[in-house]
Amino acid sequence: MADKLNESAVTEPSSSPATKTGAWRSQRPVVDLDKCIKCYICIDLCPEGAISALPEKGGVQVDYDYCKGCGICASECPQKAYTMAPEEK
Amino acid sequence: MMPRKTVVEGSMAVAEAVRLCRPQVISAYPITPQTHIVEDLSKMVADGELRCEFVNTESEFAAASVVLGASAAGVRTYTATTSQGLFLMFEVLYNIAGSRLPINLTCANRAVSAPINIWNDQQDSVSLRDAGWLQLYCEDAQEIHDFQPIAFKVAEDPRVRLPIMTMMDGFVLTHTYEPVELMDQELVDSYLPAYKPVVKLDVAHPLTFGAFAQPNTYHEIRYMLNRAVMGAKPKIAAAFKEFNETFGRDYAPFMEEYRSEDADVLVLSLGSVCGTIKDAVDELRTEGQKVGLVKLRMHRPLPKAELRKALDRASVVAVVEKDISMGQEGIIATDVKSAFAGHDGPTVLSYVAGLGGRDVPVPDVKKVFKEAAAWKGRQAPDDPIWLGLNTGIIPEVQ
Numbered sequence: 186m187a188d189k190l191n192e193s194a195v196t197e198p199s200s201s202p203a204t205k206t207g208a209w210r211s212q213r214p215v216v217d218l219d220k221c222i223k224c225y226i227c228i229d230l231c232p233e234g235a236i237s238a239l240p241e242k243g244g245v246q247v248d249y250d251y252c253k254g255c256g257i258c259a260s261e262c263p264q265k266a267y268t269m270a271p272e273e274k
Numbered sequence: 275m276m277p278r279k280t281v282v283e284g285s286m287a288v289a290e291a292v293r294l295c296r297p298q299v300i301s302a303y304p305i306t307p308q309t310h311i312v313e314d315l316s317k318m319v320a321d322g323e324l325r326c327e328f329v330n331t332e333s334e335f336a337a338a339s340v341v342l343g344a345s346a347a348g349v350r351t352y353t354a355t356t357s358q359g360l361f362l363m364f365e366v367l368y369n370i371a372g373s374r375l376p377i378n379l380t381c382a383n384r385a386v387s388a389p390i391n392i393w394n395d396q397q398d399s400v401s402l403r404d405a406g407w408l409q410l411y412c413e414d415a416q417e418i419h420d421f422q423p424i425a426f427k428v429a430e431d432p433r434v435r436l437p438i439m440t441m442m443d444g445f446v447l448t449h450t451y452e453p454v455e456l457m458d459q460e461l462v463d464s465y466l467p468a469y470k471p472v473v474k475l476d477v478a479h480p481l482t483f484g485a486f487a488q489p490n491t492y493h494e495i496r497y498m499l500n501r502a503v504m505g506a507k508p509k510i511a512a513a514f515k516e517f518n519e520t521f522g523r524d525y526a527p528f529m530e531e532y533r534s535e536d537a538d539v540l541v542l543s544l545g546s547v548c549g550t551i552k553d554a555v556d557e558l559r560t561e562g563q564k565v566g567l568v569k570l571r572m573h574r575p576l577p578k579a580e581l582r583k584a585l586d587r588a589s590v591v592a593v594v595e596k597d598i599s600m601g602q603e604g605i606i607a608t609d610v611k612s613a614f615a616g617h618d619g620p621t622v623l624s625y626v627a628g629l630g631g632r633d634v635p636v637p638d639v640k641k642v643f644k645e646a647a648a649w650k651g652r653q654a655p656d657d658p659i660w661l662g663l664n665t666g667i668i669p670e671v672q
Contacts, residue, residue, distance in 0.1 A: 192502070193374040193435060193473050194495045196485040204486060 206233070210254030212269040218244045220266035227258040227267070278456040284415040284447040287454045288354070288380055289314035291422035293324045294462040297378075298349035298469075301329040301340035303359060307392065309382045309448045311354040334359040338366035345375040346483045348474030350426065353377065356444055357384035357398045364402070370437045371406030372499060373484045376429035376469075377437040378422065379407075383545065383596070384444035385630040393631020394444040395596035396545060400573070400605050406499045408438040408506055409574040411544040413530075415452040418442040420523060423457070423466045428513045432472050434506045443546040445631070457521060465520045503575050510572060528577040531584055533559060534566030539647050540588040540620070542610060543595060544570040547627070547634050551594070554639035565643050570606065578613040585610070585620055592646040594625045594639070594661070603658040621649045627661035638662055 223243045228236045235252040236245050247258075259267035282290070288311045292300075300319070302312035318324040327344075331337040334355050341351040355363060360381055370377055381399045385391040396411075403409060408428065412418040421440045429438045442448060473481060487495055507528075514527035532548075533555050534540055541551050548569040558565045568584050568591075585591050593607035602608060607624030614622065623646055628634040638661055645659075 190491060190494060190498065191473075192498065193483070194372070194485070194487065194498070195473050195481045195483055198480045198482060204488065208488070 205250045207235075207248075207250045207252050210249075210252060210272050212254045212256065213249060213272050214247055214252065214254070214256065214258050214267045215270050216245055216247065216258075217266050217268070220264045221245060222264055224263065227262055230257050230261050232257065278458070279453060280456060281451050282415065282454050282456075283310060283449060283451050284418065284442060285310035285382075285449065286314050287415040287419040287452075287456070288422065288442070289318065290456055291419045292352050292378075292380075293318050294457055294459055295352075295378075295423050295426050295466055296324075296350065296463075296468075297326055297352040299327045299329065299341060299344035299351045300353065301331055301337045301344070301351075302353050303332070303334045303337045303355070304330050307356045307359045307384060309354060309356060309444070311380055311382070311448070315352075334362040335366060338363040338370065341377050342366055342370050342373070342375060343475075345370070345377050346373065346475045348469070348471040348476075350430070350469040351375075351377050352379070354380040354382070356382035357386050357392075360398045360402065361386060364405075367402060367407065367437070368405050369484055372495075374435040374499070374502070375437060375483075376426070376435055378425045378429055379437065379439045380418070380422075381439050381441050382444040382448045383441050389630075391630040392444070394446050394546075395629045395631070396441065396443075397597045397629070399439060399441050400595075400597040402439070403574050403605065406436065406503055407574065408436055408503065408510070408572075409441065410438070410572055411441045411570065412447070413546055413548045413569060415442075415447055415450070415454050417525075418447065419454050419456065420517065420521065420525070423462050424510075424513050424517050426469075427466050427516075428506060428510050430469050431509050431513075432470075434502065434509050435472065436502055436506060441545065446546045461520055465517065507572075507575050507577065526571070528570075528572045528580050529584060530569040530571060532567040532569060534568055534584065534588075536564055537566030537587075538564040538589050538650075539643055540566050540568055540585060540591045541639070541642060541646075542568045542570060542585065542591055542593045542606070544573070544606065545596070547594065547596070550634060550636055551639050554636045554643065557636065558640060558643055563643070573606070573609070576609050576613070581610060581613040582617065582619070585614075588620045589650040590623065590646045591620045592623045592625050592642050594627050594634070594642060596626075596628045598626045598629075598658060607658070621652060621654050623649055623654050624658040625661050626658045632662060634661065 319328040511527040595604040603624035
């Protein structure tokens with residue numbers, strides 16, 4: 186059950202984390218960690234800040250709550266480690 | 275307390291009423307299209323008669339944005355504009371309503387471009403009916419004076435929290451001197467206490483107004499806005515009742531019925547032209563004709579049940595209005611018809627009249643009553659009827 190709205194529709198600050206914009210995505214990036222060379226270019230280029238380094242073993246992970254599926258990571262990865270898979274609902 | 279009955283310009287009657295309501299921020303674009311309302315208010319501020327921040331801006335878009343911000347910060351706010359100025363505010367006015375900010379705006383009703391025309395009709399404010407602003411129309415300077423504290427009171431009611439527009443006809447009311455009984459400061463203070471916002475901008479407790487809403491909440495938030503506009507109706511009625519008791523007036527909140535109780539043919543109209551229509555009704559009544567006027571005061575929310583009650587007994591209702599939805603008919607006429615959809619009711623005719631300052635004199639109104647009677651029991655035409663159209667200057671369709 187979602188929280189009730191308030192009459193003026195005001196929100197607390199930092200509303201972005203609460204707004205799971207990943208729902209907009211039509212394609213999702215899927216990373217093949219065997220191809221990843223840990224250059225982390227994708228982390229720098231992701232406009233949503235939705236890619237982060239995996240702790241300890243390295244490599245990357247995508248936060249699908251916020252990834253909008255723009256595909257910049259897949260386009261820019263020098264190893265072609267990302268594939269864009271259709272989002273199924 | 276002695277009532278201060280005096281002869282004032284319509285714009286000054288508004289400015290004086292707004293001063294008595296003690297607004298804390300007024301913002302306006304100071305030149306054409308504008309009225310003396312904000313000119314008078316800026317002088318009051320400069321002369322120390324009104325403690326208020328007066329912000330001159332570079333456009334009406336900016337003026338509306340300033341009052342939006344000020345209202346979100348929790349103070350009583352006011353602005354005034356007209357025609358193209360209102361249109362330049364359009365985007366911000368939807369934001370104000372969506373953010374549920376209780377801003378009071380006076381609209382001097384004037385025609386919209388093109389062609390350029392500075393005179394009176396009501397196309398400007400009627401075009402804004404869908405935004406979520408409450409809308410009240412005035413017949414004379416006394417009404418527009420009196421409606422200012424009512425407007426603030428309704429808008430700021432914590433159960434309402436909506437912006438409100440009061441309308442006065444450009445030039446016909448804004449620039450005309452009339453006797454007006456000015457309100458007393460003590461009575462206004464007792465009727466309209468200081469504004470207490472439910473939510474406001476506060477650096478200690480930050481909030482976002484008008485935040486992003488996805489499809490999973492936007493639909494519900496718009497539902498709530500419409501629920502609030504609909505729900506304002508009894509609050510408006512209560513505010514008028516308390517005003518009448520406090521100031522000794524006799525306003526019906528939604529519409530004024532003039533000699534309409536046994537009328538077979540009614541005109542429904544709004545604004546200053548109602549004065550002319552009353553004269554026409556009086557003349558026709560002396561000839562024994564059963565005619566009357568329903569003066570619509572509140573256009574949003576639309577008082578559908580009250581419209582049915584007021585118009586039901588008549589055979590024909592001619593809606594005479596100074597606006598049109600291009601490709602349809604007069605906008606108020608469509609609204610009146612909607613009140614009767616699925617009910618038996620009178621034949622409702624749409625008369626488009628007096629655009630761009632075209633005078634609507636008593637003989638024209640009498641002609642409307644005469645023509646309207648002939649539509650008794652018949653289906654109204656699909657097209658609107660244009661009052662006083664000079665067909666001699668209109669070229670044939672090419």
